[in-house]
Amino acid sequence: MVTKRSIGASLLLLGLAFVGIFHTIAALAFDSGLFYIGVVIAALSLLGIVLVNIPPDESSGDADESGGDDADEVAANGRGSDRE
Numbered sequence: 001m002v003t004k005r006s007i008g009a010s011l012l013l014l015g016l017a018f019v020g021i022f023h024t025i026a027a028l029a030f031d032s033g034l035f036y037i038g039v040v041i042a043a044l045s046l047l048g049i050v051l052v053n054i055p056p057d058e059s060s061g062d063a064d065e066s067g068g069d070d071a072d073e074v075a076a077n078g079r080g081s082d083r084e
Helices: 004-030 035-052
Strands: none
Touching: 004 035
């Protein structure tokens, strides 16, 4: 599922990738010697976009550690569940 957090992170990294690409082109045009910095920024940003958008592994069971709807689960106040 796409969340607001993943969309925000993707847009931020996409903007950073465009900055890296722009700096790479500017470094080539003006021969500033900073070509590799722009390439690294763009590559890491694109890698970050990929990593942000990989869905979590469903088979590991780490996504939901609460155990679901256990009626005998002890609540934080120690009295148990208020459900009957």
